[in-house]
Structures are given as C-alpha cells and as structure tokens.
Amino acid sequence: MNIGIIGCGNIASQMARALKKVKGAELLAVASRSIDKSREFADNWGAKKYYGSYEELVKDDDVELIYVATPHSFHYEHARLCLENNKHVLVEKPFTVNQKMARELIKIANEKNLLLQEAMWTRFVPGRKIIEEIIDNNTIGDIKVVEADFSLSICGKERMHNPNLAGGALLDLGIYALTIPALFIKEKCTKIESTCIKYETGVDGTDYIRMEFENGKMARLKTSMIQGENNSGFIYGDKGYIWINNINCLLTIRVFDLKGNEIENRDVTFDENGYEYEVRACIKAIENGKIECEEMTHNDTLEILEWMDLLREQWNLRYPFE
Secondary structure, three states, X not given: OEEXXXXXOHHHHHHHHHHOOOOOOEEEEEEOOOHHHXXXXXXXXXXXXXXXXXXXXXXXXXXXXXXXXXXXXXXXXXXXXXXXXXXXXXXXXOOOOOHXXXXXXXXXXXXXXXXXXXXXXXXXXXXHHHHXXXXXOOOOOOEEEEEEEEEOOOOOOHHHHOHHHOOOHHHHHHHHHHHHHXXXXXXXXXXXXXXXXXXXXXXXXXXXXXXXXXXXXXXXXXXXOOOOOEXXXXXXXXXXXXXXXXXXXXXXXXXXXXOOOEEEEEEOOOXXXXXXXXXXXXXXXXXXXXXXXXXXXXXXXXXXXXXXXXXXXXXOOOOOOO
16 A cells, blocks of 8 residues: 655654554655655655655555645645545544534545545554453443543644644644543433633633533543643543543553452553554555444544534634634
C-alpha cells in the first residue's frame, strides 16, 4: 500500500515513524505548502517523492492512501480534496470540526466507495482490547461511572489558542476524554451538562463535562489547555474499578476491587509508537472493500462530533470559518 502524507509537522513525523513497522505499507510521497519543508521531510523519512502542494500529491496515480496531518481547521478541505481525486483517506483527529462537515465527507466516501477513516489511535491501540476483556469478564461488575481528565499546559501554541485554526482544549484534548465513555459505556447518552472557562482569544481553555446515560450510568470529564498536567481515567463498576494512565493511548491499566486491593496490573507496549495499528486497520479494510474500520465506524465519529457540537453550542463557541 503506497501511502502519502499531507502536512509535514510533528504528527506527520510520528506517522512516518510508525509506517516503518507496518508490513505491506510504504511511505511513497509527502506534501507541504513549502517545497523545502517537503524535501527535508522526505529525506528524513525515506519518502521517494515530495511535493510543494497538496494538489500535486493527490494527483499522483501511485499514491493509494493519504494521511491528512494538517491543522484541525483544514481537515474537511484536505480530506475532500483526497476523496475527489479518488484516494482513500486517513484523517487525523478530530475528523472535522463539526458533524455537518463530517456527514458531507462520509456521503462522498460512500458514493465513491473509498475508505474514509478518523485516526483516533485510542480506538486501535492494544489497551482498548485489554480493558474490554476486563469488562467482559465481569471483573469490575456493571459499569456505573467513568471519569477522565486530559489536561496539558499548551495554550501558548499558535494552533491551540487561534480560533481560525479551531483552537481550544476540546478538539485537541477533550476528544480523548469523551472517547473513554464512548468506548466503555454502551448505553445511549441522554444528557450533557458543561461549564467552559474561555481563553483570552475566545476559544475554550478549561472544560468540565457531566454526561448521563441510560440505566443510570454517568461520566465526569475535564480537559484543559491551561491547567496541567493530568492524563488519567477511572472506570467504576459495582465490583471494582479500572485506573488508566494516558487515556489517549491507554498505556497503563490497573484493576482494583472495591476495597482498593490491586488485582491486575498491565503495562502496554507498542510495536513502534501506536500509530501503526490504525494504518494496519485501514489496509485491512481497503483490502476487504470497506469504507470504514470496524475499530471506529463513521457512526462512532459522528457520535463524538455530535457531543462536541452540543458542548460548543452550550459555550456559545463558533469558529470564524464555520
């Protein structure tokens, strides 16, 4: 599978590194708005081709699957560019900034029978299956409450505080906190309440979220790009609970009974850096003629975006380009 990457920033480098561990995949081409940056990236990661525009890359007949690694505000535009040029697409999270944009892209993917996949690595990494096995084995009993907090002091970064780049804590960090109840509470969400403390540029700086689900289940979430640092979560059942370190990639998983006695401890390792699993899933889906991966379906993407749209509506937060 010949892979192309749009965007040559840090996360693109992470993907390029992971591709070296994916059997049957090759980083063929990269593209940046700067030909010098594209050339340097290609030299660093062994890509055979480099382009000074995204339009050139999507018209390369040899490229089969394109990873979109540009800022949030450009995901819709660049994913659409790929689809319209008949390329399979893996889009870095968040898939788009709102659900309306996502539905438009999914419609095109369906019409063209092309893979269109959100690169939310939490859904693909090994820790997910470990946690699901613990829950399925009834080790902690019936899940009652999920808690998650992903907070990092990164508000000084341009992309984080700039409304024109869809900045703010929610789309960059909060999406991971929302993914924990989305993954492990199977019931439908019935109510979302939230409070947002805005940053000086008008984007969300710190968010507190309370979610209610059917059968009395609940989630309590926090995310902040100002108040750091925390990256952990709990899944509480009526027989015990699970503590997760690094909720974005599920690195450490510890299981306790109701008295706080540790009954299981799992440290998760990756083949490379965790991005390799989503690429393997995409290749498998493409080979099987699918337009989405079973690990994260289009409905999964739409659910998270629905929640984030509702939260931003509660905060009266709309990006200038929407």
